[in-house]
Amino acid sequence: MRSTTKRLVIVGLILAGWQAMAQGKEVSLSEKLTASHCGACHTFKRDEPHGMGPNLHGLLDRPAGSAPGYDYSDSFLQRLGGQPWSRELLDAWLADTQALAPGSAMTYFQDDPGKRELIIQYFESSN
Amino acid sequence: MTDKQQKPSSISRRHFIKTSGAGVAAVALGGLSAGTVSAAPEAYDSEHDIVVCGGGGSGLPAALFARWLGNDVAILEKAASPGGTAAKAAFWYWVPNNKALRDAGNTDPKPEFMRYVARLSRPQSYDPSLPKLGLSDWEYEMCEAIYESASPAVELLAEKGALPYRHVPDVPDYWADLAGENAPMGRVLIPKDTSPSMADGGQVAIRTLTVAARRDGVKIQTGQRVVSVIRNEKGRAVGVEVETEEGTTRRVRARKAVIFASGGFTHDPELRRNFLSMPVYGGCAALTNEGDFVRISSSLGAQLGNMNYAWSCPILLEKALAKDGSMSGIFTMTGDSMLMVNKYGQRVVNEKTLYNEMVPTFFQWDGTRAEYPNLVMCSIWDQRAQDHSASKDYGSQIVPDGTDNRHIIKGETLEDLIEGIATRLHQYRSDTGNLKLSPDFLNNLKATIHRFNDLARNGQDLDFQRGERAVERMFNGHVAPGSKSSNPTMHPIASEGPYYAALITGGTLDTKGGPRTNTHGQVLDYANRPIPGLYGIGNCVASPSGRAYWSGGATLGPIMAFAYRAANQAHAEPLSQD
Numbered sequence: 001m002r003s004t005t006k007r008l009v010i011v012g013l014i015l016a017g018w019q020a021m022a023q024g025k026e027v028s029l030s031e032k033l034t035a036s037h038c039g040a041c042h043t044f045k046r047d048e049p050h051g052m053g054p055n056l057h058g059l060l061d062r063p064a065g066s067a068p069g070y071d072y073s074d075s076f077l078q079r080l081g082g083q084p085w086s087r088e089l090l091d092a093w094l095a096d097t098q099a100l101a102p103g104s105a106m107t108y109f110q111d112d113p114g115k116r117e118l119i120i121q122y123f124e125s126s127n
Numbered sequence: 128m129t130d131k132q133q134k135p136s137s138i139s140r141r142h143f144i145k146t147s148g149a150g151v152a153a154v155a156l157g158g159l160s161a162g163t164v165s166a167a168p169e170a171y172d173s174e175h176d177i178v179v180c181g182g183g184g185s186g187l188p189a190a191l192f193a194r195w196l197g198n199d200v201a202i203l204e205k206a207a208s209p210g211g212t213a214a215k216a217a218f219w220y221w222v223p224n225n226k227a228l229r230d231a232g233n234t235d236p237k238p239e240f241m242r243y244v245a246r247l248s249r250p251q252s253y254d255p256s257l258p259k260l261g262l263s264d265w266e267y268e269m270c271e272a273i274y275e276s277a278s279p280a281v282e283l284l285a286e287k288g289a290l291p292y293r294h295v296p297d298v299p300d301y302w303a304d305l306a307g308e309n310a311p312m313g314r315v316l317i318p319k320d321t322s323p324s325m326a327d328g329g330q331v332a333i334r335t336l337t338v339a340a341r342r343d344g345v346k347i348q349t350g351q352r353v354v355s356v357i358r359n360e361k362g363r364a365v366g367v368e369v370e371t372e373e374g375t376t377r378r379v380r381a382r383k384a385v386i387f388a389s390g391g392f393t394h395d396p397e398l399r400r401n402f403l404s405m406p407v408y409g410g411c412a413a414l415t416n417e418g419d420f421v422r423i424s425s426s427l428g429a430q431l432g433n434m435n436y437a438w439s440c441p442i443l444l445e446k447a448l449a450k451d452g453s454m455s456g457i458f459t460m461t462g463d464s465m466l467m468v469n470k471y472g473q474r475v476v477n478e479k480t481l482y483n484e485m486v487p488t489f490f491q492w493d494g495t496r497a498e499y500p501n502l503v504m505c506s507i508w509d510q511r512a513q514d515h516s517a518s519k520d521y522g523s524q525i526v527p528d529g530t531d532n533r534h535i536i537k538g539e540t541l542e543d544l545i546e547g548i549a550t551r552l553h554q555y556r557s558d559t560g561n562l563k564l565s566p567d568f569l570n571n572l573k574a575t576i577h578r579f580n581d582l583a584r585n586g587q588d589l590d591f592q593r594g595e596r597a598v599e600r601m602f603n604g605h606v607a608p609g610s611k612s613s614n615p616t617m618h619p620i621a622s623e624g625p626y627y628a629a630l631i632t633g634g635t636l637d638t639k640g641g642p643r644t645n646t647h648g649q650v651l652d653y654a655n656r657p658i659p660g661l662y663g664i665g666n667c668v669a670s671p672s673g674r675a676y677w678s679g680g681a682t683l684g685p686i687m688a689f690a691y692r693a694a695n696q697a698h699a700e701p702l703s704q705d
Contacts, residue, residue, distance in 0.1 A: 051451070068529075071519075
């Protein structure tokens with residue numbers, strides 16, 4: 001279990017690295033990172049259609065596998081279906097989707113906890 | 128080996144993220160690649176035997192083949208996750224003389240294979256009496272390499288559990304009819320766990336390949352854009368310079384070889400404008416396919432080839448303009464009570480023409496009017512087709528309710544529909560040369576529908592031969608049950624609305640030109656000499672296929688062959704001392 005302090009230190013280091021991306025001050029680092037990591041397959045705004053993956057509006061706290069009209073893989077539903085998207089669950093999912101739900105459609109892993117934290121922060125801020 | 132701490136001074140040097148104009152993929156990793164060669168002696172941040180640039184349908188297999196030979200292998204992937212274009216593909220892979228085909232008691236002799244690919248790749252010089260059949264020496268040797276190595280490559284991937292497959296014995300090649308009665312069936316394989324529609328193979332393949340790569344110790348690093356090749360004083364490629372998504376710079380050493388597998392230039396408008404034979408509107412390649420290797424290799428003296436051709440596909444105009452990262456090519460132009468017309472309201476093409484072959488129609492030039500009359504065509508269908516032909520698969524332009532249907536224009540009457548089409552075209556006028564429907568569009572469309580309906584009732588398209596080839600029926604998609612028509616691709620369009628339309632133009636799955644390699648994946652200079660230590664595979668290098676799309680899976684099957692050959696050759700390279 002990571003301590004909050006350690007997590008903040010890591011986030012701080014990552015934030016330093018992401019200064020180059022903060023050219024548009026109005027767009028947060030976490031939003032930019034989330035867009036680049038998730039935006040090719042997912043949409044974020046309310047009522048936007050699904051892409052390769054489901055629309056992620058209001059992701060935190062909603063049950064996994066519940067986006068209307070999206071065809072989730074059986075593997076995803078069996079492992080995660082119905083569990084609320086907590087920040088801990090989202091962190092584990094982003095760390096390695098195939099470790100958490102082998103056989104699910106999304107192949108993504110992020111070894112860097114600081115980057116995962118920034119993505120989670122985006123969903124917290126936009127929820 | 129662990130990476131060193133980044134130098135703080137490098138952090139603020141670069142503006143790494145560029146924001147795209149619109150659409151869901153608001154941010155693509157990128158910027159213009161410098162493409163320069165770096166002089167050696169600075170320290171490296173990490174070291175590997177073989178560095179693979181790109182983790183998609185060519186990079187993942189190449190990395191695995193190299194790893195299984197005992198090498199320390201790293202994949203440097205520009206995007207935030209592996210997969211590239213292949214993740215979006217159906218991932219059929221076309222493997223001549225494959226084991227499943229042989230095990231079923233069938234044969235696929237090499238001479239017939241070579242005649243088939245030669246006939247389609249270079250129809251203007253094809254001559255079966257010539258030793259090389261009209262192909263250049265390079266094209267002939269590359270095609271031979273596909274025949275010889277695709278099957279062992281895919282067998283090894285399957286044996287190692289990286290890409291178990293399912294044989295599709297009854298899929299014909301796209302021009303099986305050219306080969307006559309001896310045409311082989313069953314060259315197509317798909318990932319084993321692909322759904323019955325066979326449309327989601329890319330997700331399955333990228334998952335199994337990635338899991339195997341991580342299981343077997345391939346170091347996949349994401350958010351790593353390779354910007355240049357580091358060469359030693361003898362000109363050998365000994366590493367790469369990388370920009371990370373944080374904006375830092377890294378130098379990665381490759382003791383044996385650098386293998387580029389970084390995709391084509393679908394998403395670089397300048398390269399498209401200057402090299403492609405058609406002014407396509409981008410395409411459905413991964414958004415990271417920006418021609419990096421064309422730029423990087425230009426300063427290395429690499430010889431370019433096949434830059435004018437692409438794996439082509441009709442695409443939805445609006446998704447292409449929005450750079451929608453989820454966009455698929457339209458592999459199946461669905462609907463029986465559906466037709467396509469140009470700006471004059473006229474049919475100009477067999478709507479069931481294979482995707483790659485339909486694309487030139489969009490860019491036919493009218494030298495009298497000095498215009499592209501078919502630049503954007505309207506697919507128009509009725510309620511019957513909407514009810515029975517809608518599909519989420521293969522990029523169907525007719526989609527079910529509740530899915531992304533923003534591209535669909537609906538009208539209760541033809542007049543309403545045309546008004547909607549005109550309004551929509553007006554929105555995109557700056558991207559289409561102010562393309563408008565002609566004043567006689569409605570009258571022409573009514574006449575076109577009348578003619579089409581007559582042909583459909585007789586089950587024979589005397590104008591464009593729609594549905595006459597078996598492969599067109601295979602790609603027809605769903606139609607209303609119980610139809611007794613002798614031609615299931617055609618049905619009269621209803622005399623009553625509602626009617627639907629979509630704006631369609633030509634695009635690429637990805638381009639297929641770039642640095643030319645030899646049959647071992649070694650990048651060649653203009654004297655046909657390998658540039659030491661530098662390899663390329665997949666859509667970032669020149670394909671020997673010319674204009675041809677030999678069959679479903681003709682992208683990925685040959686890619687497996689060259690990934691296998693490049694990995695073996697790279698493995699045999701001596702360790703560099705730099």
